[in-house]
Amino acid sequence: MQDLPKAFTRTDLLDGQRHTPFHFKQDIFAPEEQGASNLYAHTDDSGDLRAGDASCSWAGVAASAALVALTVAVAWHGRLRLALDITLAAVRAALQLAAVGALLLLVFRHTGLAGAIGWLALMVLIADQVAARRAAALPKALLTPTVAIVSSTAATMGTLLALGVIAPQTRVVIPVGGMVVSGAMQATALALTRLYDEIRTAHTAIRGPPRPRGSRGGFPLRAQPR
Known part of the structure; x- marks a missing residue:
């Protein structure tokens, strides 16, 4: 675990709230000093996302x-x-x-x-x-x-x-x-x-060779639409 990037193991507090790392490329490779709160999703006690956690640029x-x-x-x-x-x-x-x-x-x-x-x-x-x-x-x-x-x-x-x-x-x-x-x-x-x-x-x-008219045997197949 010590050799993994910090994005995989971070469990500390940011901005006074608990954060859960996203498993996205930008979360792993982006430097943390570029606004760490934007790289993590705020979660409540149940672990679900709260309103305003994800934004569209x-x-x-x-x-x-x-x-x-x-x-x-x-x-x-x-x-x-x-x-x-x-x-x-x-x-x-x-x-x-x-x-x-x-x-x-x-x-x-x-x-x-x-x-x-x-x-x-x-x-x-x-x-x-x-x-x-x-x-x-x-x-x-x-x-x-x-x-x-x-x-x-x-x-x-x-x-x-x-x-x-x-x-x-x-x-x-x-x-x-x-x-x-x-x-x-x-x-x-x-x-x-x-x-x-x-x-x-x-x-x-599957159907078999054609039979003469009036002969018995075989089984009919429903015609398939083209």
Whole structure:
């Protein structure tokens, strides 16, 4: 432990309040003399973030807007007919991020671990819908992704919490759970899409050779949409 950077082991008081180090690049490598209170999140006795702990730099917002404007300018100059679509997508993304950020602030402030579990349940429902749309050609396209995503997320998060790998805190459960749900959604959608492709490719082998009209035997397969 003595050879680790101080950002990993710091437990002293800054500005008269207890601080918890963030595991981000700027927390590890930024010099502490450049405003140590900006590199640490204020926590209460339960370990959850309090209001006003995380802030968004207006310089970062301006830089993001400048990059979007540059992209729009390139699309307009190249006559790609994408300038309006890029602008609308950027505005929609900004509004969505603002709304999600406001909701997360409420969860962090007032709900605790119960709110984190509810947030994960909401993410699971959305992931189910996305995976089902990607595998709409298969029967029971909604039930299969739901069972797969719910079971995998519950098993993974339950194991992590039970073994103490992650702390039962809102600021930990939500980001880790989001990564687990996202991975489960991608894996489920990919598996179902691959299954449909294999069935469509080997349709003749699965169904068998065509039989004469009026003959019995075999089994009908529902026609798959193209």
